[in-house]
Amino acid sequence: MKKLFYLLAALLLLASCEHKELCYQHPHLKTVRVEFDWRDAPYASPAGMCVYFYPREGGNGQRFDFTGTEGGEVQLRVGRYVALCYNNDTEIVEFYNTDDFATHGVYTREGNPLEPIYGNAANYAPRADGSEEEPVRVSPDMMWGCTASEVEVTDEGLSCSCLPSGAEDADGGTQRDEYVITLYPHELVCTYTYEVRNVSNLKHMVQMCGTISGMAGTLAFASEELGTESVTVPFESVSDGVSTVTGRFYTFGHHPDNPDPHRMVFYVVMDDGAKYCYKDTEKLDVTTQVHEAPDFRHVHIIIDGLDLPQPIENGHGFEVDVDDWEVVEEEIKI
Known part of the structure; x- marks a missing residue:
């Protein structure tokens, strides 16, 4: 009986030694x-x-x-x-809902209309009519x-x-x-360029920037759907010192179902310290140019004419106060 027991035990031991590959990763x-x-x-x-x-x-x-x-x-x-x-x-944009594919998106922080002006510390600036309650959001990075x-x-x-x-x-x-x-x-981001032609007294301009209203403030990656809330985007301005101002900025674009107009405003500081805000004229309503651009990703805006005043000689330089912007609402000459 002992021999039979040892024989059965040996057979079971040999059977258990059959090699099987082990897999520890499920799924692989x-x-x-x-x-x-x-x-x-x-x-x-x-x-x-x-x-x-x-x-x-x-x-x-x-x-x-x-x-x-x-x-x-x-x-x-x-x-x-x-x-x-x-x-x-990216350095400027911020992200939301990164754990969800459908709503993973991007936005930008709050800013102020005068942010592109070097040395500016003021938050107040006149806004385009109808856009006073729009949040101001800085321009995003290219994405x-x-x-x-x-x-x-x-x-x-x-x-x-x-x-x-x-x-x-x-x-x-x-x-x-x-x-x-x-x-x-x-x-994923739109590039807007603009050109302001026939600007008078441009050689006396020290600093200049602008804003555009009615833009989208968010972008969802999966659907590339834009946010419906309108925001105002500030941008820089570059002068050629003669008669033309140009600029380039990024934006998420405009939501096609959003009825809010796109109006530009320009803030100009002259070499005598005077500050002028150009807004709410027909030429600065660029809604049609934005909506009818051949390529919505690359929009070029043209504005003809901006009359900067002849400054007072021996001016006192640039200082931003709260209510010192002189609003200019010039009419188009027909």
């Missing part, structure tokens, strides 16, 4: 290569990019950061995702980004839906590759 982790294709923004030059992968079943997204514009490798569990990306070198839907990581490979702008694919825009996802960033 896969190395995924993220690549950025810049055909939709050939002149973009961000210092780095970030990508968020959000599980389709819910839960917080995973953020991965890359230096430069090429991308790199990330570790993702087998599963289904949606993804978004944007440049991570590039895009989204990818139907991202699926399996034990066999990766598939996702992401195409460059204007491209069509018979397979619904699906990429299939062995753990490679290609993203096609494009401009």
